[in-house]
Amino acid sequence: MRQMSLKNISGIVVIGLFAFVVSFVAAETETDYLAIFMQGQKVGHAVHTRMAETDKVTTTDGVSMTLGRGGQAVTVTTQETHIETADGKPLGFEITMNLSGIEQKTTGTVQNGKATISRQVMGQPQQSTVDWPADALLNEGLRLLQLKQGLTGGDAYEASVFRPDLLMAAKAKIEVGEKKKVKLLFGKQQDLTEVKTTMLIQGQQIVMTSYVDDQLKAIKTLVPMMGMTLELVACDEEFAKGQNAIIDFLEKFSITSPVKLMGLHTIESAVYTLKPTTDNKLQIPVSSTQTVERIGDKPVVTVTRLPMPEHVPFPYTGSDPEALDALKETDYLQRTDETVIDLAKRAVADANDIGCAARQIEAFVDGYITQKDMSVGHASAAEVAQSRKGDCSEHAVLAAAMCRSVGIPARIVCGVVYADSFMGQQSIFAGHMWDEVYIDGTWYGLDATRSEQGGFGPGHIALARGNGDPVDFFGLINTLGCFEIEKITLNKKKQTDNTIEP
Secondary structure, rough: OOOOOOOHHHHHHHHHHHHHOOOOOOOOOOOOEEEEEEOOOOEEEEEEEEOOOOOEEEEEEEEEEEEEEEEEEEEEEEEEEEEEEEOOOEEEEEEEEEEEEEEEEEEEEOOOOOEEEEEEOOOEEEEEEOOOOOOOEHHHHHHHHHHOOOOOOEEEEEEEEEEEEOOEEEEEEEEEEEEEEEEEEHOOOEEEEEEEEEEEEOOOOEEEEEEOOOOOOOOEEEEOOOOEEEEEEEEHHEEEEHOOOOOEEEHHOOEEEOOHHHHHHEEEEEEEEEEEEHHHHOOOEEEEEEEEEEOOOOEEEEOOOOOOOOOOOOOOOOOOOOHHHHHOOOOOOOOOOOOOOOOHHOOOOOOOHHHHHHHHHHHHHHHOOOOOOOOOOOHHHHHHHHHEEHHHHHHHHHHHHHHHHHHOOEEEEEEEEEEEEOOOEEEEEEEOOOOOEEOOOEEEEEOOOOHHOOOOOOOEEEEEEOOOHHHHHHHHOOOOEEEEEEEEEEEEEEOOEEEEOO
């Protein structure tokens, strides 16, 4: 079994950190260091610098985290720079993220209500111009707003904060609490004011609690994320950059099954009762193969294996907006790459309809990727077409790009899938990525890591969808790691329902 790429998970974590690390001010001309803790262990650090000149202010925030991935230690680094006028008007920004030697860089110049965006993805330059969101603030603008509002207990205000990693503005509600004594590092305590920030990003609500001094500098910050609480605590440079512990994310996000599931290939549908393990309401996506009902706060998810229709021609020529969007070229799904096109043509050479073509691409990718391991951070389809190696994320992006190149609408799904055993664990649901293709008004699942086992089936639970970019899967922040599976009901073909409980 091949799990989802660590970059999908770590990218979400780093994005979440950036959404808040820069929310509060550093003292003039200082560089501030923060240690990042997860489950009580130090896993990285953040650095915030601010340089004020006569006509502009430049702030830079860097995050470095070391995360475990199936016994391998992987370091993720991200650096974000904001350039603004002295009174907080945006001039430009730059963000660079690197994992396993794969770098993604985005720069933007803001002028006359427009933002000119340049991106370097896998070494390929891309440029576009978009409207700058009205009233959207970068670091210095947010700093000045916070200074103006002050720290009066009970006060609340809102701000629109532009996120370069998401290329969008997010609404933030900031609530000032009371001053209290807060525990810091090495037994130290300090009287700090509690400030709670609630942000809505891609439909997901994130609540961060910071404890700030009288100069509005965040000394300690708590960020609930994927069933954990990340802590950022101010410290000196030596401690910040010191040794990190290694927490294995793949093990953290595995979900124990109530029982061992037998004969999933014979199952028509499975019904999962999910029990939340955090205070956040679970938001589970729906599709043709996945429906969601609720019993109180517990989502009841039904996953159905649908037979693909026959005699539907391809390429797709319809007008459904979702299907048309699932045919486009993206940063990670290069449908016009010559090698991707060649592979797709080889895969579907004798296919007589769209369902047959999709299944042949699924099987082709499974056989084409010969080095099946987790050594790749998160490659694009073009890279996988050349390297022929990777885990489930690489299988998913290559299959989706190949489908799109021959006119089959395809998108990528992130969630969990059942496995009898994985990394020493038995009967678990582990993080996974697969595909969905659009045929005659319906989305059908494909799984190129398990074509010989029937591909997609009732053992898959979808948590988010997108085009392969790690940012697409921000929805995992309040789902992955945030629930248990309380009960499973398996519906076999032409047989009586079989309910399985712990």
